[in-house]
Amino acid sequence: MTDVSRLAQVRARLELPLARRASGLLEGRHRSVLKGHGQDFDDLHLYAPGEDVGDIDWKSSARAGIPVVRRFVRESNVNLVLVVDTGRNMGATAASGEPKADVVSFCCALVAYLARDRGDRVALVAADAERVVQLPPRASTRDLELLLRTVEGQLGVDAPASDLNRALDRALNAFRRRSLMVVVTDEARPGPEHERLLRRLRVRHEVMVVAVADLSPVGGGVVPGGPPEGAGHGTVAAPAGRTSRRASQVADVDGTLDLPPFLRGRVDVAVGAEQAARARRESVVALLRSLETEAVSVSGTHDVVPRFVELLGRSRRARR
Secondary structure, three states: OOOOOHHHHHHHHOOHHHHHHHHHHHHHHHHHHOOOOOOEEEEEEEOOOOOOHHHEOHHHHHHHOOOEEEEEEOOOOOEEEEEEEOOHHHHOEEOOOOEHHHHHHHHHHHHHHHHHHHOOEEEEEEEOOOOEEEEEEEOOHHHHHHHHHHHHHHOOOOOOOOOHHHHHHHHHHHOOOOOEEEEEEEOOOOOHHHHHHHHHHHHHOEEEEEEEOEOOOOOOOOOOOOOOOOOOOOOOOOOOOOHHHHHHOOOOOOOOOOOOHHHOOOHHHHHHHHHHHHHHHHHHHHHHHHOOOEEEEEOOHHHHHHHHHHHHHHHHHHOO
């Protein structure tokens, strides 16, 4: 991305109907998190006629011998926490042929853009096997631009190995107030090794996962099936200059896959690789379903917006 406003880039590529729909679905998060009379306890006071009897604290009332009501401080805004996997796996190539770093950056910029329009604050936890970066919840344009540049600076093929547990653990311990956690990783994660921390995080917060799909290591191009149907048809403008990046596609950042030339491009090998990738994705979906956590997979920047809107919608329906 060029050195211009990341939020402005999102605005330039986001159609108004989708922006309104995403903002409306995000509004549902306020009602979910703020159900009742708020989250932060303020004090106790004597019950007055006309107050909701559901607010009576019966244990305190029994001790006092008179009806006592709990009073809470109502918060009008929520925190959104971006939990970003910055391992070298995120420096490879996405299914669309774009750098996964570009897709991750656009995901984060979209969340920041929508949150800023709602007046919500956005925090960051970005981590891999050797680094952990945390930024506190902020809402100003300047702070959000800094957050997005911080994410971009952590991504690359020369980054340390992935360690999603470090990011999840920091998010769990750093944020006590109920928040909306958006975990951004690749399609191979989360795995069974992440279940314990995800389960604990899910109890305290609302959690959603955005997974960036990988380029097929044997297909020589976009993974079989290509972008989702309808992508690129007036939803989000395709970014300029992507063609020149395809010469540096990286499907295997660890260098452990070395196919001989006679196997590269073979249809049967590509089909087998896609079947293995599909099985891996299905195992991730099964894990997240057991945790009642909504997730979505994006293949490139072209489908980040519609897939994120879909994710918000599914999460909202699941809470009903």
